[in-house]
Amino acid sequence: MPSCSPTRNPFTAEETPAVAVSFEGLSKSFGDHVVLKDITFNVEPGEIFVLMGPSGSGKSVLLKHIVGLEAPTSGRVLLDGHDAADEEVRAQIRIGLVFQAGALFNSLTVYDNLALYLREHRLSTEPKIREKVMHALKILSLENTAAKFPSELSGGMKKRVAIARALVMEPQLLLYDEPTSELDPVMSATISEIIAALKDEYHVTSIVVSHDRDLARSIADRVGILMDGKLMHLGPPSTLQNPSDPRLKDFLNPKIDLKNPRFKKLET
Amino acid sequence: MKQLTAILEGIGSTLQLLARSAAHVGTLPRQRARFIEQCYLIGYTTLPIVAILSFFIGSVLALQAGYSMQNFGAKQFIGSLVGLSLARELGPVMVAILVAGRVGSAIAAELASMKVYQEVDALETMNIPPARILVLPRLAAILFMMPVLAIIADLVGWFGGALVSNYVNFIGIDSEAYFAALRRYMHFKDVMNGLIKAEIFGFVVVLVCCNIGLNTRGGPREIGASVTRAVVTSLILILVLDYFVTKALL
Ligand SMILES: Nc1ncnc2c1ncn2[C@@H]1O[C@H](COP(=O)(O)OP(=O)(O)OP(=O)(O)O)[C@@H](O)[C@H]1O
Ligand SMILES: [Mg+2]
Numbered sequence: 001m002p003s004c005s006p007t008r009n010p011f012t013a014e015e016t017p018a019v020a021v022s023f024e025g026l027s028k029s030f031g032d033h034v035v036l037k038d039i040t041f042n043v044e045p046g047e048i049f050v051l052m053g054p055s056g057s058g059k060s061v062l063l064k065h066i067v068g069l070e071a072p073t074s075g076r077v078l079l080d081g082h083d084a085a086d087e088e089v090r091a092q093i094r095i096g097l098v099f100q101a102g103a104l105f106n107s108l109t110v111y112d113n114l115a116l117y118l119r120e121h122r123l124s125t126e127p128k129i130r131e132k133v134m135h136a137l138k139i140l141s142l143e144n145t146a147a148k149f150p151s152e153l154s155g156g157m158k159k160r161v162a163i164a165r166a167l168v169m170e171p172q173l174l175l176y177d178e179p180t181s182e183l184d185p186v187m188s189a190t191i192s193e194i195i196a197a198l199k200d201e202y203h204v205t206s207i208v209v210s211h212d213r214d215l216a217r218s219i220a221d222r223v224g225i226l227m228d229g230k231l232m233h234l235g236p237p238s239t240l241q242n243p244s245d246p247r248l249k250d251f252l253n254p255k256i257d258l259k260n261p262r263f264k265k266l267e268t
Numbered sequence: 269m270k271q272l273t274a275i276l277e278g279i280g281s282t283l284q285l286l287a288r289s290a291a292h293v294g295t296l297p298r299q300r301a302r303f304i305e306q307c308y309l310i311g312y313t314t315l316p317i318v319a320i321l322s323f324f325i326g327s328v329l330a331l332q333a334g335y336s337m338q339n340f341g342a343k344q345f346i347g348s349l350v351g352l353s354l355a356r357e358l359g360p361v362m363v364a365i366l367v368a369g370r371v372g373s374a375i376a377a378e379l380a381s382m383k384v385y386q387e388v389d390a391l392e393t394m395n396i397p398p399a400r401i402l403v404l405p406r407l408a409a410i411l412f413m414m415p416v417l418a419i420i421a422d423l424v425g426w427f428g429g430a431l432v433s434n435y436v437n438f439i440g441i442d443s444e445a446y447f448a449a450l451r452r453y454m455h456f457k458d459v460m461n462g463l464i465k466a467e468i469f470g471f472v473v474v475l476v477c478c479n480i481g482l483n484t485r486g487g488p489r490e491i492g493a494s495v496t497r498a499v500v501t502s503l504i505l506i507l508v509l510d511y512f513v514t515k516a517l518l
């Protein structure tokens with residue numbers, strides 16, 4: 001991979017290099033069910049890569065390969081040229097993953113959810129941790145939830161806590177699985193701004209799985225579209241305006257047709 | 269054949285979990301809070317029921333012994349019989365069974381739900397080994413609490429036996445004679461034997477329940493299945509191990 005630009009992390013002055021991610025012929029099957037078919041593409045250091053695709057096309061499975069939660073059936077995922085399946089490699093790189101369902105620690109308060117990473121890795125003193133955690137909560141308008149448990153939060157609040165928890169890790173690589181899917185329009189815009197700011201100010205590499213076309217248009221450097229286990233489209237967001245493939249067209253600008261609805265077409 | 273491989277796989281993954289937890293023993297001092305919390309949970313959930321059950325087991329032992337021994341004129345040995353059976357066998361086994369039912373099931377349920385709701389995955393992406401913060405404090409806590417629970421079971425059971433011997437008419441052995449017999453034929457070694465057993469059973473139960481919880485796959489329904497499996501496996505292991513440990517310690 002090309003040499004990495006030095007970056008500063010959002011919550012410290014520490015210099016860390018942005019991470020490149022490359023997929024080399026990645027395939028994944030669950031039993032007979034082929035989910036990913038020979039996927040090859042690169043995400044450059046410091047880039048915002050937005051991954052779109054129909055529900056069930058394998059976007060979450062693709063993200064899980066980057067953090068070693070799924071093992072490839074064949075092919076590899078590389079982080080700065082090193083195999084992501086290797087625990088040692090992942091231990092060297094701080095990767096934040098915002099899970100689609102949040103995956104908050106239900107037995108811990110919101111505050112402790114955020115503090116856990118810093119405490120377990122002994123990265124800061126308690127007062128410093130407090131500062132970082134409260135800062136992250138503030139960015140996401142969550143100051144009042146610090147003492148609450150995840151079960152006491154709304155869906156969108158859980159999502160924001162999950163994002164805040166990833167931010168506190170001061171990641172070099174941030175993976176978001178549908179960060180704006182449960183949020184109101186203003187909060188969605190805020191999340192887009194945060195992702196863009198992390199890139200501009202700290203050159204964090206971001207991979208964002210999202211159906212949010214506004215987000216893709218306004219902050220993505222490049223957009224990929226996953227369909228039927230293959231990467232159907234790859235390019236800057238401007239290329240989404242006039243897609244040539246009819247299936248892409250339908251995916252990006254589905255017309256709501258009351259006279260001839262899709263579900264009726266399926267019946268015939 | 270399939271079942272055999274499943275059993276072997278289970279043993280293998282349990283031992284691996286043990287090794288992975290043991291590798292983090294050095295982090296125990298800074299996990300004090302978790303250790304204390306687990307000790308509290310183990311003690312809090314099992315102490316009352318351990319006390320009640322051992323009281324009645326001691327009583328019933330004295331009752332049965334008194335009944336069968338009255339014809340031989342051997343009633344004066346009731347104290348030794350109750351004392352030895354509780355210390356060497358019934359105390360540790362009963363405590364282990366209660367720990368499996370109350371602590372083991374709770375551990376399996378908690379870890380299974382953490383696994384199913386991706387909390388364990390989240391820990392892994394944060395480079396925080398689940399064995400370190402979820403398993404190790406529980407293993408340490410059970411090692412600390414098992415002897416405490418077993419000693420309480422012994423003491424309460426002996427006391428129950430003494431009461432019955434004293435107040436049931438056809439036995440009529442006063443406490444002084446009862447405890448004299450208990451002391452005379454029971455040695456420190458017998459109590460130690462029981463504590464070693466309790467320690468082994470408790471440790472195995474917690475380890476197995478952690479492993480079954482962490483290996484849960486699927487949805488909420490599998491959480492229930494894991495809990496059942498954890499408790500049944502624990503009970504079988506307690507009784508099988510009991511034979512071999514007893515034999516080894518004889
Ligand atoms: N652990 C698993 N075992 C079996 N099949 C799985 C597993 N995880 C995912 N799949 C299958 O892989 C396919 C892709 O799943 P994935 O979660 O990646 O979809 P997605 O693109 O993230 O969809 P959505 O937009 O709805 O989140 C689905 O068909 C799913 O059934
Ligand atoms: Mg998904």
